[in-house]
Amino acid sequence: MKLVNDIPARMIYNGRRWRVTDTPTRLRESVWSVPLEHHHGLxxxxxxxxxxAGESIVFDVYRAEDDWHVHRAYA
Known part of the structure; x- marks a missing residue:
């Protein structure tokens, strides 16, 4: 994922390029459905x-130790 001023701007997902087309919302630990003892500070x-092509999807992404990951995509 490419960040501009520490805010998501674009990414590659499922072999396609995606450009962020709204104002991203920061997500904190309380929203993730993963065991927090394994992801402290998520x-x-x-x-x-x-x-x-004009297809829009809402993404929830999180930062892991090695890279950004898509947690959920809402079509």
Whole structure:
């Protein structure tokens, strides 16, 4: 995922390029459905992104030790 000023701007998901097309919302630990003892300090973002064909999806993404991961995608 590419951040601009520490805010998501674009990413690759499922082999497609996505551009963030709304104002991302910061997500904190309390919203994740994962065991927090394994993910202390987990944070992420929720945002709508649009691909070049015009399809838009809302994504919940989180930062793990190695990279960003899509937790959930809402079509």
């Amino acid at each position: 944070y992420g973002w929720r945002f709508q992104a649009t691909d070049p």
